[in-house]
Amino acid sequence: xxxxxxxxxxxxxxxxxxxxxxxxxxxxxxxxxxxxxxxxxxxxxxxxxxxxxxxxxxxxxxxxxxxxxxxxxxxxxxxxxxxxxxxxxxxxxxxxxxxxxxxxxxxxxxxxxxxxxxxxxxxxxxxxxxxxxxxxxxxxxxxxxxxxxxxxxxxxxxxxxxxxxxxxxxxxxxxxxxxxxxxxxxxxxxxxxx
Amino acid sequence: xxxxxxxxxxxxxxxxxxxxxxxxxxxxxxxxxxxxxxxxxxxxxx
Numbered sequence: 001x002x003x004x005x006x007x008x009x010x011x012x013x014x015x016x017x018x019x020x021x022x023x024x025x026x027x028x029x030x031x032x033x034x035x036x037x038x039x040x041x042x043x044x045x046x047x048x049x050x051x052x053x054x055x056x057x058x059x060x061x062x063x064x065x066x067x068x069x070x071x072x073x074x075x076x077x078x079x080x081x082x083x084x085x086x087x088x089x090x091x092x093x094x095x096x097x098x099x100x101x102x103x104x105x106x107x108x109x110x111x112x113x114x115x116x117x118x119x120x121x122x123x124x125x126x127x128x129x130x131x132x133x134x135x136x137x138x139x140x141x142x143x144x145x146x147x148x149x150x151x152x153x154x155x156x157x158x159x160x161x162x163x164x165x166x167x168x169x170x171x172x173x174x175x176x177x178x179x180x181x182x183x184x185x186x187x188x189x190x191x192x193x194x
Numbered sequence: 195x196x197x198x199x200x201x202x203x204x205x206x207x208x209x210x211x212x213x214x215x216x217x218x219x220x221x222x223x224x225x226x227x228x229x230x231x232x233x234x235x236x237x238x239x240x
Contacts, residue, residue: 020227027223032211041214049226056230110209117206137207164203173199 019059023052026069029138033073036133037080047083051076070144073134077148120170124163131159132167 030051034044054075055062062071121129127149134145135156146156167173208215 017231020231023227024219024223027219028215031217032215035214036211044214045220045222049222052223052226053230056227114206114209118210121207121210132203133207133211136204137211164200167203168199173196173202 016059019056019062022068023055023072026072027052029069030072030076033133033138034076034080036137037077037130047076047080050079054079067144069138070140070148073138073140073148074150077130116171117167120167123170124166128159128163128166131156132163135160136164 027048030048031044034047034051035041038044038047051072055072058075062068121132124132130149131145134140134148135142140148142153142156142160145160146153149156151159
């Protein structure tokens with residue numbers, strides 16, 4: 001075949017059965033990440049769908065053997081932010097959006113803790129929350145998370161560290177005694193949040 | 195920062211998103227990937 005001939009639209013060289021399987025496998029993590037950005041399941045699924053289409057048509061730009069999930073997260077994140085800029089919709093309208101969903105958790109105590117945790121999480125600057133989600137929940141390395149967000153590794157480390165510090169502070173996690181007890185009690189007594 | 199606090203944060207984060215992670219995938223994604231793959235074979239050289 002003539003290498004100089006441009007591939008027709010829709011037929012990237014890297015897109016094949018293997019890629020299809022890899023993409024399918026990455027969907028749950030992508031949905032969770034999209035949800036952490038949007039707190040909106042429908043919007044998350046739209047984002048994931050756009051990400052898959054973008055990934056498929058740009059599959060030849062993905063280097064096999066590197067972290068596909070990180071690559072996909074980068075795409076999803078870029079899509080999210082460009083959409084966000086278009087919508088001019090504030091990110092921080094998420095307070096309480098999770099509250100309804102959390103009712104399916106089994107234990108009342110866990111629900112309370114999670115609500116407090118979510119409040120503290122939402123109070124973080126967005127870049128710190130995102131950093132924490134990538135490293136703390138999705139188990140990316142600092143290097144991968146830095147690449148996804150397009151920042152230096154040191155920046156990523158300090159964002160995660162500051163995010164953890166603020167959470168620990170606002171949740172009263174001092175680490176010596178039973179760190180959840182106070183939060184449970186305060187919430188149970190109906191103390192105002194934060 | 196204690197290991198315990200860090201572990202707790204990680205656990206809470208995962209718990210927060212566990213519901214999404216554990217949900218069955220909507221059919222639309224299967225359909226989408228099948229559609230993309232089909233587009234490949236009709237427009238590709240095979």
